[in-house]
Amino acid sequence: MATLTWNGHSCFTLEHDGTRILIDPWIDDNPVAVIKSGDVGKIDYILVSHGHFDHFADCVKIAKATGATIVSTFELVGFCATQGAEKGHGMNIGGAYLFPFGRVKLTPALHTGSVAGDDEGTFTTDCSGFLISLDGGPSIYHAGDTALITDMQLLQGRVDVAILPIGDNFTMGPEDAARAVEMIQPEVVIPMHYNTFPVIEQDPAGFRDMVGDAARVEIMEPGASIEL
Numbered sequence: 001m002a003t004l005t006w007n008g009h010s011c012f013t014l015e016h017d018g019t020r021i022l023i024d025p026w027i028d029d030n031p032v033a034v035i036k037s038g039d040v041g042k043i044d045y046i047l048v049s050h051g052h053f054d055h056f057a058d059c060v061k062i063a064k065a066t067g068a069t070i071v072s073t074f075e076l077v078g079f080c081a082t083q084g085a086e087k088g089h090g091m092n093i094g095g096a097y098l099f100p101f102g103r104v105k106l107t108p109a110l111h112t113g114s115v116a117g118d119d120e121g122t123f124t125t126d127c128s129g130f131l132i133s134l135d136g137g138p139s140i141y142h143a144g145d146t147a148l149i150t151d152m153q154l155l156q157g158r159v160d161v162a163i164l165p166i167g168d169n170f171t172m173g174p175e176d177a178a179r180a181v182e183m184i185q186p187e188v189v190i191p192m193h194y195n196t197f198p199v200i201e202q203d204p205a206g207f208r209d210m211v212g213d214a215a216r217v218e219i220m221e222p223g224a225s226i227e228l
Contacts, residue, residue, distance in 0.1 A: 001227060002137045004161075008032035008222035009196045010055055012142070012163065013040065016134045019101040021045045023130070023142055024055040025062055032196055034223035037062050045099070048072040049144030050113050050127035051079070054196070060085045071097075071104060075125040093128055102134040107155070109146035111171070131158065138228045141184065145193065148176035152183040161228055162186040162215070165193035166207050167200030174202055178210035188228070189215045 002016040009032065010024040020043050027037045037058045043066040048059055056076075063070050063085040070080050074090030081088055091097060096105035107129040129144040138160035145165060155162075162184050165171035171193055172180065181189055189211060194202040208217035218226055 002134055002140075003225050004140075004190075004228055005225040006190070006192070006220040006222055007035060010049070010142075010145070010165070010193050012192075013043075014132070014140070016101055016137050019044050021047060021101070021132075022062065022068070023047045024049055024144070025058040026054045026056065027058050029057060030054070030196070032222045038065070040066070042066065043068040045101070046070045047104070047130050047132075047142070048076060049109065049129060049142070050111065051076050051125055052113075052145070055145070063087065071099075073106070073125045073128060093126055096131075102132060102137070104133075105131040107131050107141070107143075108149060108151045109144040110149050111145040111147070131155065140228070141186070143180070145171045148172045148180055150183075152180050155184045157185065159184050159186040161188045161190065163190045163192055166191040166202050166204065167194035167196075168202065169199050171200075174207040174210055177207060178214075181211050181214050186215050189217045190220060190226075191217070 005013040008030050012023045014021040022043045027033045046068045060083045069087040071089045077088035077090035091106050093106050109127040109129045111127040113125045113127050130142045132140045140161045141159040142163045164177045166174045166177045191204050204219045211217050
């Protein structure tokens with residue numbers, strides 16, 4: 001059993017057997033978040049898909065306050081170390097690592113990459129998603145920011161819960177996200193990365209209609225939690 005809480009946009013808190021994992025931490029300036037970074041409590045790991053501000057802005061701050069280990073691409077973890085984040089685990093696309101809570105694999109994501117806060121432009125990074133296989137729990141795919149890509153077909157049969165962006169403009173929209181569901185064939189789908197700004201306004205109920213019987217679509221409100 002695991003608990004997933006949506007903090008708005010692409011930020012989630014995942015709890016399993018006493019371990020708390022924060023994904024894509026953008027909270028303080030997130031207009032739809034119902035908490036602040038100081039309210040996250042105990043965090044053991046922070047997973048970051050890429051360095052854009054709306055996925056990364058509060059990462060170092062929270063890592064320094066909680067002692068959490070940052071898990072991301074090698075380059076992004078390296079940048080965090082220069083900012084005073086002492087614990088990090090660098091990875092690369094397609095690689096996996098067995099952590100105490102389960103196995104994490106960095107999956108491909110098609111999106112542009114930059115690192116917010118890297119004023120000199122020294123650090124660049126590819127973007128990723130995460131396939132999180134919890135010990136004794138579900139397998140969760142957080143797609144990060146991505147277009148629809150055929151690599152998603154390789155996830156078929158490996159994902160219980162898929163967390164997919166539907167906002168369009170910066171990521172795939174509802175139609176492509178529904179096609180991603182057909183490729184992945186998860187049991188549960190959770191839409192993210194929508195309705196934060198006017199340019200990514202979407203109707204999640206319309207997305208659910210597009211998915212139909214292919215999976216159960218869970219539409220969450222910021223601050224809400226579900227048991228997986």
